[in-house]
Amino acid sequence: GGIITQTPKFLIGQEGQKLTLKCQQNFNHDTMYWYRQDSGKGLRLIYYSITENDLQKGDLSEGYDASREKKSSFSLTVTSAQKNEMAVFLCASSTLTYAEQFFGPGTRLTVL
């Protein structure tokens, strides 16, 4: 088995601030994902990375940057935090894009 670790668990920032969320996986999976989940709602894909040197935009990439530092880690940067993007950010990984995705516990973002 493996685990996905997301840091920090809670992130509080000021409006307009640049904020970075980190994700690590020890499954040795090729593909990693960042999703945003607004309160009790569905998952919206922000960015994904099929292999270590790849980066693909999802449905909600505007206002975000992502970086796949190595196979096991994938970071997400909120370039200018806005109050309307307070949400839980979920990281996931999988062997292939259509295979089972394993999710981390999430980072809850609050913007003051």
Add this chain to the structure above:
Amino acid sequence: QQKVQQSPESLSVPEGGMASFNCTSSDRNFQYFWWYRQHSGEGPKALMSIFSDGDKKEGRFTAHLNKASLHVSLHIRDSQPSDSALYFCAAHRGSALGRLHFGAGTQLIVIP
């Protein structure tokens, strides 16, 4: 336009009852389906996949896929309070370069 539609938005069933969820893809290319479940405060976890027409049973959970109508359903028999969660349907093209598209989810409450 959302590629995956789920119904109902929410569902309440008595303990021991049957819970049923529906999911439809609006894109004929998306014929590989997953069901995920998310308990409050956690990341989603995969319940089961279904890629072929017909039924797939795993314990108390049964999925049914009709590729002609692009409709997939999930049924939970003998529902338990621990089944109370948000249930997501997700669809994929089956291509290595594709990605999962998640529906908006159905909130299940099992009443003891």
